[in-house]
Amino acid sequence: xxxxxxxxxxxxxxxxxxxxxxxxxxxxxxxxxxxxxxxxxxxxxxxxxxxxxxxxxxxxxxxxxxxxxxxxxxxxxxxxxxxxxxxxxxxxxxxxxxxxxxxxxxxxxxxxxxxxxxxxxxxxxx
Numbered sequence: 001x002x003x004x005x006x007x008x009x010x011x012x013x014x015x016x017x018x019x020x021x022x023x024x025x026x027x028x029x030x031x032x033x034x035x036x037x038x039x040x041x042x043x044x045x046x047x048x049x050x051x052x053x054x055x056x057x058x059x060x061x062x063x064x065x066x067x068x069x070x071x072x073x074x075x076x077x078x079x080x081x082x083x084x085x086x087x088x089x090x091x092x093x094x095x096x097x098x099x100x101x102x103x104x105x106x107x108x109x110x111x112x113x114x115x116x117x118x119x120x121x122x123x124x125x126x
Contacts, residue, residue, distance in 0.1 A: 006019070
């Protein structure tokens, strides 16, 4: 599976950005995708997860109410709409996926993901 990510950039605090994650290759069966982020000198943090139909979504506490994860119902594109951005949202953002039908209770941990994107930088200025 190949993962192409786009949409990062520089934005002022309070602004919005939308990240996209396009999957291609041998994608068969059901899968869940998640967004992670990693700020300098910090651990990688799981922030959102969605299953392949969009019927199951989970969010980390740090982004709940501000970020929205969505997809095109199994057509292999996943988005992360980020509103109300804060300086502490500055990080490298990654898209990851695994071949399970739902976002499990362990979705925010790093282990068990079958594919990862290269990452895109999001910088939020004051």
